[in-house]
Amino acid sequence: MPVLWIALAYGIVSMVLLVYTARLRRRVRELETAVGPQPRPLVQPAHPR
Amino acid sequence: MNGIIRAAALARKDLLLEWRGREILTAMATFALLVLLLLGFTIGATPSTSPTMLWIALGLATMLGMPRLIYSEVEQGAFETLLLYPGSREHLFWGKSAALASLLAVLWCVLLVIAGLFFNLDIWSRLPALIGAGVLGVVGLSATGTLYAALLLHVRGRELLLPVLLLPIMLPLVLAGVRVTEAALGGNNGGMWVAVIGLFDILFLLLAPLLFEAITEET
Amino acid sequence: MILRTLLGVLAIVLLVTGAYFGLVVSPPDAFQGDYVRIMYAHVPNAWVAYLSIATVFVTSVLYLWKRRAIYDHVAHSAAELGVLFTGLALATGMIWGKPVWGTWWTWDARLVTTAILFLIYIGYLLVRALSEDSERGAKVAAIVGIIGSLDVPVIHYSVLWFRTLHQPASIVRGDIKMAPPMLMALMTSLLAFTVLFIYLLTLRVHLQQLHTARTESLAHEV
Numbered sequence: 001m002p003v004l005w006i007a008l009a010y011g012i013v014s015m016v017l018l019v020y021t022a023r024l025r026r027r028v029r030e031l032e033t034a035v036g037p038q039p040r041p042l043v044q045p046a047h048p049r
Numbered sequence: 050m051n052g053i054i055r056a057a058a059l060a061r062k063d064l065l066l067e068w069r070g071r072e073i074l075t076a077m078a079t080f081a082l083l084v085l086l087l088l089g090f091t092i093g094a095t096p097s098t099s100p101t102m103l104w105i106a107l108g109l110a111t112m113l114g115m116p117r118l119i120y121s122e123v124e125q126g127a128f129e130t131l132l133l134y135p136g137s138r139e140h141l142f143w144g145k146s147a148a149l150a151s152l153l154a155v156l157w158c159v160l161l162v163i164a165g166l167f168f169n170l171d172i173w174s175r176l177p178a179l180i181g182a183g184v185l186g187v188v189g190l191s192a193t194g195t196l197y198a199a200l201l202l203h204v205r206g207r208e209l210l211l212p213v214l215l216l217p218i219m220l221p222l223v224l225a226g227v228r229v230t231e232a233a234l235g236g237n238n239g240g241m242w243v244a245v246i247g248l249f250d251i252l253f254l255l256l257a258p259l260l261f262e263a264i265t266e267e268t
Numbered sequence: 269m270i271l272r273t274l275l276g277v278l279a280i281v282l283l284v285t286g287a288y289f290g291l292v293v294s295p296p297d298a299f300q301g302d303y304v305r306i307m308y309a310h311v312p313n314a315w316v317a318y319l320s321i322a323t324v325f326v327t328s329v330l331y332l333w334k335r336r337a338i339y340d341h342v343a344h345s346a347a348e349l350g351v352l353f354t355g356l357a358l359a360t361g362m363i364w365g366k367p368v369w370g371t372w373w374t375w376d377a378r379l380v381t382t383a384i385l386f387l388i389y390i391g392y393l394l395v396r397a398l399s400e401d402s403e404r405g406a407k408v409a410a411i412v413g414i415i416g417s418l419d420v421p422v423i424h425y426s427v428l429w430f431r432t433l434h435q436p437a438s439i440v441r442g443d444i445k446m447a448p449p450m451l452m453a454l455m456t457s458l459l460a461f462t463v464l465f466i467y468l469l470t471l472r473v474h475l476q477q478l479h480t481a482r483t484e485s486l487a488h489e490v
Binding site (some may be wrong): 005008 | 287291301302303305306309310313352355357359360361363364366448464468471472474475479480481482
């Protein structure tokens, strides 16, 4: 019986984190092909006061 | 001195406008009474639940009516005009929250009387303490409410967001208010909670005007 | 970039190790039995949830002070991760509580505060989503983030004193006597989730920077 609850807990955590990380990485890949891998301008823009 | 005059003028204008039709106050009071009725009927009044229902009614009514008051100029496009006046923006904050606080104070008194009837509370012998509890709460509610309303001025769906953002901030205030009201009604010793609510008020009265200025200044 | 990949690998290694310690190596609890193993999947999420809000606070203050976009990006990313991990903390907490204490929910201060924290995060992200993407939106978000995060300890103590100074908590979450293998499992998991948080944070911030760069380049084309 404990196995079910433990599996549920570990399962949810793993699944959610996996899905989130995978989607994040995919979105990063998509944008990198559009913009280029290092979109850092020469000067770090500062929002004016 | 000049600033205080300006703040008072703004508060006076808002309250005068409100006095003409008294719509905001009427709507808030009606809503609050409905909440009291609903809660009183479903949950039932006991010495511990009565103050809670009172404060829930006040809090919900505040979130209902406050946007109307703070944004009254925005609809006429007059808010920018207000901002153009020379001098510190801080006084805008004081004027608006003073108006709101006055409205809420009136609402509190109305709710006290009605709650006294509904829940069979002896408010008349405890009136000073109960008024005090109300003042403490109303000051905090109006300061935080005015600040958040100003914060969300340029955010889409601000009437929707206001309650969502405000409730977590108001929560400690309401909890403390409940305990203070309990104490005022002759319950346990509420000294600690008076200190909590007082501290909350002082902190927000110090911080809110500064943040208000920071958010209304030109980017 | 390489650093980030290394972080990711490290996170995976630590997570697997932690799970191994938690599920296999560590002993069952005298009172809870094997259910105590859920703790290793629950506590690290709560830890990261609070680590995230601290990150939101610090970076929001830094943004208001220095006005550098990177602080804004980190605050936004930390809030998004905060929703994720707070949600997981609440879910695993309920899964832990039901078989062990018989209820899905208790009204103790920690749980209530964590639930409100979840909603504070959502409010913050709503503000982000609904304001025009500009410096003003970032400023508003920073202030909302600062007040929201400062509110968390205030809520915790308000709730704690509201209840406990009136009547003692009816369900007492007894402290678990931690044998060294249990401590090891917990510490490993805590470290693992912390590394995971840092990895996801850098990744999410990178996404935000790409996003901003793309918006800027589109604007330039126009």
